[in-house]
Amino acid sequence: MKRWFEDDWIRIDPKCGRPSSKPSAVFLSLFDDNSSVKHTFYPPKTLYHPDGNPDGRHGIALPPIAQLIE
Numbered sequence: 001m002k003r004w005f006e007d008d009w010i011r012i013d014p015k016c017g018r019p020s021s022k023p024s025a026v027f028l029s030l031f032d033d034n035s036s037v038k039h040t041f042y043p044p045k046t047l048y049h050p051d052g053n054p055d056g057r058h059g060i061a062l063p064p065i066a067q068l069i070e
Contacts, residue, residue, distance in 0.1 A: 030037050039059070046052030048061050062068065 031041060032038065043061075044058050047058040052058075
């Protein structure tokens with residue numbers, strides 16, 4: 001988000017106008033409009049429950065952060 005703001009959005013010609021909320025709304029709408037992005041960042045809670053996802057149909061949860069660091 002920071003790179004997009006500093007490298008792209010901030011350089012838009014002021015004559016084009018840039019309401020402060022529109023670019024953020026466009027960026028954040030990706031999380032609602034794209035089901036793949038939404039599932040990546042907001043997977044169903046059953047993904048983390050072994051009884052609710054025994055076959056991995058909701059995806060596979062990442063291991064705990066300590067294990068990832070190792």
